[in-house]
Amino acid sequence: MTDSSFDAVHPPSRELLDDCVHCGFCLPTCPTYQLWGEEMDSPRGRIYLMDLAERGEIGLEGAFTEHIDACLGCMACVTACPSGVQYNRLLEAARPQIERNVHRKPFDRLFRNGIFALFPYRRRLRAAAIAGLAYQKLRLSRVAERILPPRLRATQALMPPVRLRSAFATLPRRIRPEGPVRRRVALLSGCVQDVFFHEVNVATQRVLAAEGCEVLTPRSQGCCGALGLHAGREQHALKHAKRTIETFEKLPVDNIVVNVAGCGSSMKEYRDLLADDPEWAERARAFSAKVRDITELLAELTPQATRHRIDAKVAYHDACHLGHAQGVRAQPRAVLRTIPGVELVDLPEAELCCGSAGIYNMVQPEPAEELGQRKAGNIRAVNPDLLVTANPGCLLQIGRYLDGIPMLHPVQLLDASIQGRQPTTSMSTQVGTREAPSSRR
Structure with a gap:
C-alpha cells in the first residue's frame, strides 16, 4: 500500500473523505466553481484531490496546493450538502499540511508572513494606521495602482479610511446597565475591528447595556487566532486560542460576545482545535459553549x-x-x-x-x-x-x-x-x- 502524502499530524480523515458521494449539490454555491467551471476548483473536486493525496497517489506540491489555496473557505458547500459532508473540517486539516510540507515561492512566503506579522497585533496595526493616514493624505493610491504588483495593489485598495482618534481609542473595561442586570457578558474587541472599526465596538457596548447587560471588556485580550486557523497556520491559531481562553475564562460572565463573524466562528471551534490536548480540551469546550455572536445574544x-x-x-x-x-x-x-x-x-x-x-x-x-x-x-x-x-x-x-x-x-x-x-x-x-x-x- 502506498504511503499517504500527508504527515501524521491530523490529516484529512478517511471517514470524512468517504462521506462525499460527489452528487454536485455544492457546485452552484461554490464561488470558484462559478467563476471558472473547473471541477478541481469545486468542493467535490478538492475532496477528490484530498482523497488522492491520502492514498499517496499525488503529492502536495503543485496542483494540490494550487486548488486548495484557491478555495475561499466560505463553507457555502457545507450548507448546501444533503449528505452532511464536513468540508470545513477537511479543509482545516488540509491547509496545515500545505503550510508544513510545501515550500512556497519566496515572495509568496514573505507576503503571507507579513500578513501574520501585522494583522493579529493591535499595536502594530495602530502604527500602520499612522502610515496609512499619511498615505491617504498624500493621495498615493493612484501611483500605487500603476507600480505595485497585484497582491500589494489589492492590499492598499482595501485600506479603510483612517481615523487616528478611533484607532487609538480604548473601550471602557466595564459598562453597567441603568436597571437590573439581565445578563453579564464579556466582549471580544478584536484586532482589525478595534483599530479600524472601533465605532462598532462602541455601539456593541451601548446596545448591550441598553438591553440590560453588564459588559466586561478585558484590556489584556489579543488576537483570537481566526486568521491563522482559516489559513492553515495551526501553531498561530493554537497560541492565540490558548491566550484568549486564559483571558476570558476567569471572568464571571454568562456569555462571551463577538461582533466579527470570522472570530466568532473560530472561537466556537476551539473545542475541536484543542480536543486532543488533555490540559486544554475541557477548558476549550467550556469556553466555546459561552460564545455568542452579538445578534445571537440580542435575539435571545x-x-x-x-x-x-x-x-x-x-x-x-x-x-x-x-x-x-x-x-x-x-x-x-x-x-x-x-x-x-x-x-x-x-x-x-x-x-x-x-x-x-x-x-x-x-x-x-x-x-x-x-x-x-x-x-x-x-x-x-x-x-x-x-x-x-x-x-x-x-x-x-x-x-x-x-x-x-x-x-x-x-x-x-x-x-x-x-x-x-x-x-x-x-x-x-x-x-x-x-x-x-x-x-x-
Whole structure:
C-alpha cells in the first residue's frame, strides 16, 4: 500500500473523505466553481484531490496546493450538502499540511508572513494606521495602482479610511446597565475591528447595556487566532486560542460576545482545535459553549430598549463565517426587524462569498475582485438605502466596489435606532450622493 502524502499530524480523515458521494449539490454555491467551471476548483473536486493525496497517489506540491489555496473557505458547500459532508473540517486539516510540507515561492512566503506579522497585533496595526493616514493624505493610491504588483495593489485598495482618534481609542473595561442586570457578558474587541472599526465596538457596548447587560471588556485580550486557523497556520491559531481562553475564562460572565463573524466562528471551534490536548480540551469546550455572536445574544433577549423609527430599505449580506460556518442566519434578520420602519431585503446569489474570506482578497486578488464586483452588482440590483453585514472583512471588500451605498454593522443600525438618531456609516468614504435614511421618533 502506498504511503499517504500527508504527515501524521491530523490529516484529512478517511471517514470524512468517504462521506462525499460527489452528487454536485455544492457546485452552484461554490464561488470558484462559478467563476471558472473547473471541477478541481469545486468542493467535490478538492475532496477528490484530498482523497488522492491520502492514498499517496499525488503529492502536495503543485496542483494540490494550487486548488486548495484557491478555495475561499466560505463553507457555502457545507450548507448546501444533503449528505452532511464536513468540508470545513477537511479543509482545516488540509491547509496545515500545505503550510508544513510545501515550500512556497519566496515572495509568496514573505507576503503571507507579513500578513501574520501585522494583522493579529493591535499595536502594530495602530502604527500602520499612522502610515496609512499619511498615505491617504498624500493621495498615493493612484501611483500605487500603476507600480505595485497585484497582491500589494489589492492590499492598499482595501485600506479603510483612517481615523487616528478611533484607532487609538480604548473601550471602557466595564459598562453597567441603568436597571437590573439581565445578563453579564464579556466582549471580544478584536484586532482589525478595534483599530479600524472601533465605532462598532462602541455601539456593541451601548446596545448591550441598553438591553440590560453588564459588559466586561478585558484590556489584556489579543488576537483570537481566526486568521491563522482559516489559513492553515495551526501553531498561530493554537497560541492565540490558548491566550484568549486564559483571558476570558476567569471572568464571571454568562456569555462571551463577538461582533466579527470570522472570530466568532473560530472561537466556537476551539473545542475541536484543542480536543486532543488533555490540559486544554475541557477548558476549550467550556469556553466555546459561552460564545455568542452579538445578534445571537440580542435575539435571545426580549427587546427592552425603545426602538425609534428609521425609514430605510436595508439589504442584509450574510457574512460566510456567520451564515454558513455558524449557521446564524435568522437572528440578525430578527434583530433588524425590531427596528420600526426598516424594510429588510435579501440579495440575489446570497450564498456566494463576496471574496473577502480572511486573507483571501490579499493572497488571491484576481478572483476576489471578480467576486467583489459580482456581489456589488447584486447589491445594486435591490437598490437599498443601506447595506448591513456583520464582518469587517466584508465591509472592506464590498466597500472597494460599491459606491454611493452606506454600509453598517447590524449593531450600529440598532444602536442608532435606540438612541433616536440617524445612523452613521462605517465606511464614510463610500457614501455617494444618495440621501441617508431618516431616523425619527
